[in-house]
Amino acid sequence: MDVGLFIRVSTLDQANNTDSVETHIERGKLYAQSRGWNVVAIYNLAGVSGKSTINHVNTKQMFNDIRVGKIEGIIISSLSRLARNTSELLQYSKFFEDHNASLISINESLDTSTSGGKFFYTLLSALSTYEREITYERQMASLNYRRKLGKFTGGMVSYGYKIVDAEVVINEEEAPVRRLIYDLFLEHQRMSTVARELNKRGYVTRKGKPWSDTTVRRLLKNTDAKGIRKCNYREPISDSNPTGLKPQSEWKYLPCPALISEKKWDEVNKIISDQEEGSIHKQPLNKRVHLFTGYLKCNKGHRLRIQSKSKNYRCKECKLSINKNDLEELFLSRLKKFLISEEELNEYLKSNNQEIQLKRDEIEFAENQIKKLELKLEQLVDLNVSGEIPTQGFKKHYEPIYNRKENLEANLRGLELELKKLIDAKSSFETVSSKSLDFYNKWDKLDRSEKRYAVESVTNEIIFDGRNIKFKLKQIAPQSFLELSQNGQQRSTILLFVVV
Template sequence: MKVGLFIRVSTLDQVNNTDSVETHIERGKLYAQSREWQVVEIYNLAGVSGKSTIKHQQTRKMFDDIRSGKIEGVIISSLSRLARNTSELLEYSKFFEEHNASLISINESLDTSTSGGKFFYTLLSALSTYEREITYERQIASLNYRRKQGKFTGGMVSYGYKIVDAEVVINEEEAPVRRLIYDLFLEHQRMSSVAKELNDRGYVTRKGKSWSDTTVRRLLKNTDAKGVRKCNYRGQLSKDNPSGLKPQSEWQYLPCPTLISEAKWDEVNAIIKDQEKNSKNKQPLNKRVHLFTGYLKCDKGHNLHVITKSSNYRCKECKLSINKDDLEDVFLSRLKKFLTSNEELADYNKSNNQELQLKADEIEFAETQLEKLEKKLEQLIELNLSGEIPTKGFKKHYEPVYVRKENLETNIKNLKLELEKLEQAKTTFNIMANKSLDFYNKWDKLDRGEKRYVVESITREIIFDGQNLNFKLKQIAPLSFLELGQNGRQRGTIL
């Protein structure tokens, strides 16, 4: 068999003359000669630490020689000469096994080409696994204890914070900028506008780079600003988990110093959530030439569009049209009337509460029906077991009830999602109403993108039947209508 000699001698041993490269080479050659093996290569790692040897140039050369078949085995004086790191030792073992090569240790009388040698490595692997698991359990126990104490357990802290004596504290240099980000977003409601403003003011990120809308978004959504720091949510990257995120059940939230009030954080993130919801499956804003495209429909459900070089929204099927400037004026008038009328807001909230209650009643009724079906299924099973319903005819009785039960469960799930959306819309409505009123007061100074944002934020659809406009807000009750003349102009007073 063609073999190589793997030689590693510490620098200290060489200085003290207690060991030498030549001694190990001679010892390896004599052992090979006694087994009638041919030594064809020597891999000299003199002076290399045993802490890690697997990435050394001589080790890589040894691996290449094994792959190419130049050598069929490697002789070492002892396992400690190969590596003092158990995990690396197992990597060596795995490599030799995969390439059908022998690893021979003179001191331990180990030869992995024999059954005894293979058993030794199996035992070593089991002990290593046990050691890793015990170490991991101790680390987890220590981390959990520190988390319960509210102490820092490692990782990075976001902009505006720093670590002092293993505690998360406010970074007084970064904190004013972090707070400013929230204020700027409430003013502009655009990530890119906030980033531009920060860059114009000469601020840079912690790494000295320019601000981007991605960085702004990440900081705005981070809960640490309101005093809740998320931790233990990242694990190892893998093919099955490319993001590295752990299951949400394992995430933990610890208190930390606050940078802004919880109310301000909630207000900002309610706006972000609404923007993200509205942006799904939509064209980029710069492709939307007109404010109400996609929201204005006729009473037959057709979309109204502005044809090139035309000043009117038109429905091709129904031949309806309305002037785009008139529609904008009506929208503003209706918006102001609604937002400044306590009576209308009260009626609107009453309508919302009624719709929420109706949805809740529908869910309660469906759950009662589901309970009855489940009892009926149990009765059918009991009748079958007692022999009153023969097995041959059981399916005819059982299957229709079971199908109804599955359909009802799906319906209940959908109803609960609808109720959740309605409740979210109600929660964010006051915020959006206040912002919409603020936008109204400076409407003439807004650019098209900002005007479009107002329409997207509060509008579900606008129905036009040739005479009346009916404004409907997202997920909640419709506003009362406006009457228009035949030419699309507003007629009479605002209702």
């Protein structure tokens, strides 16, 4: 058998004359001679630390000689000369076993070409498995600990977020668009319309591609926007699990910075859920037979529908009903009253101006808060530089203020976008109201799909409690679907008509 000698002697041993390369070479040759083997190569790692030898140039040459069949085994004085850490020893043993090469250690009387020596491979293999399991347990313990702390544990983050120092934080460049997606859906209630509007405004996805209704749907339904990030729910796709989804019991939910309020997220996903459960999702709304299906609700939130051969919208749960022709007349009457009533138009414009002023006040407040926080941050830096705040404790004081400033700046961008929408709505009000009035004047000449389109164009919601009916008009009164202000005053304009 052709063998090689693997020699490693520390620099200190050579300096103290307690060991030498020549001694190990001579010893190895004598051992090979006693077994009738031929020494055809010597791999000299003199002076190399035993902490790591596997990447040394002579070690790589040894591996290559084994691969090409130049040598069939290696003689070493002891296992400690090969490697001093278990990890590398396991790598050596696996390589020798995979290439059917012998590992001979003189001190340990180990020869893996014998049956007793092969048992050594079995022990090392068991040790390797044990090491992997211990490493895995440590990794899982670390992951679980990070999850409890709400730390990022790997994976992708959705549009509007990014990873900074292994933490999930808001991506200030993407966040306004992500928030806009929810606002657009509340306005139009169509995934494709939202995607079309985003593309029209020049926005693209993170990959630089146009928006699609599929992407919009995924982002709208993702809970991270309201501050709950789902993770640990996927695994590699396999024949046994073609979807790659883990059992729901293994899914984890971690807190993260919220982009929108939980109330707005719930409102959006209630609409999506209703669309998916009913036939609203199965065909375009403007092709529906009945004008107000999907918009008419009772005061408890149930949808009123028309059953086959019936002329009434009914709520099964509350036992309420209203004739479809009566509702159409009421809708037209209410629309006309709004459009031709100077008092109501003035009230709308007044309300719109109030909304704009409130938004400007919020922006001014946010800007002032940001300036104050920036001043505090500068003061903290000065104190740190002067030594009054030690570097070790600086982060504790600095980070909360910095994060608050970041959140305020993100909120400020959203407020500025909302202000722009209010101003645009005010400037386009005359055009929109004129269009709505045109619908009213031509109503009797419109076919069913055109009437449905008119309802979609101006209606956000119609609420009926058995006696009163509330029309929440969407485009001619854009503030009708906004939330309450922080001082508790209602911002929305609710149009009320009493059914007699």
